[in-house]
Amino acid sequence: MKPFTTDLNLETGILRGAHNHLQRRLSSMEGQYSDRVAYEALLGQGDALVYEVYENVKMPPAPGELYHGTSIVHPGRVGDEYFMTKGHFHQVLETAEVYHCVHGHGYMMMETPHGEWAAEELKPGVVLYVPPQWAHRSINIGNDDLITFFIYPGDAGHDYGTVEAKGFHKLVVDRQGKPTVIDNPRWSAA
């Protein structure tokens, strides 16, 4: 492989020249929002674009490689929850990820398979280290796009199934206009 460049626009999050451009719509978030009535009602109005990812991933899926790109979570609500990413563990649990927030306002919700959790605020300038073993989900609490630049090892892989089946232990919800962490009433230990 030869060196190559792509170009990151800090206002739009578009990574010009990236290998992949992924779009996730509301229908792919089935079961992830606590308020199922609000979810179905919103889906009835159309399959909204929740987030997008531009990513450089054509390198071999090897431990010494670095996949990288941008995540753009659009602003929106489902009941008192916010638009967010699906969230995932890495398939190779012993792999970290680094996020640099370049635009917008949000939280990264994180948890381990052992039930530890943490939420870190994302705003421009924040560089977040997500250690090995920590599942992670970006949540947009603002009125503008939440944009992060991310990097993870080439062999990490994505495990979306665990979060799809069990959810996260904690939710971030709007309480009188303030983002507030609460227990997930639908969290499943199964």
Added chain:
Amino acid sequence: MKPFTTDLNLETGILRGAHNHLQRRLSSMEGQYSDRVAYEALLGQGDALVYEVYENVKMPPAPGELYHGTSIVHPGRVGDEYFMTKGHFHQVLETAEVYHCVHGHGYMMMETPHGEWAAEELKPGVVLYVPPQWAHRSINIGNDDLITFFIYPGDAGHDYGTVEAKGFHKLVVDRQGKPTVIDNPRWSAA
């Protein structure tokens, strides 16, 4: 290890809260500049600060970890060459590095142990992928700080000795006000 954040100032390159802050002065660049007379003359005026690194490195030196930080190359000249970093291979050659240029103007000079070379322009927005095996050196061709955010695997390590002994195959020099790539007259195949 728990998740943690540091704060990146895009104008200064300071990564607030970083584990390490490293400063490299002109005296540590002995033998790296082609024009030895200009080097000694400049050193005679004082041991100038050439570049600084803020870095998060307290994670275990394991393949799935990600060390990350900022590099700030100050503006300056040594003869017709520019202020630059020492440049290095990774000790574990099969490890990549990603750079995101956030400020300033420069080049990344790169080469492999097999003699391939590449130079990529660095300006705000450029995301550069440095593949496994490629030595790399940042060169500031502007009048302001050249600031990059970088990420590399925790087990990569640094091999500065090869570049110190042999130099890079190519130099970037000022020719009538334009940065120009030339063969390194002092490059050693030994």
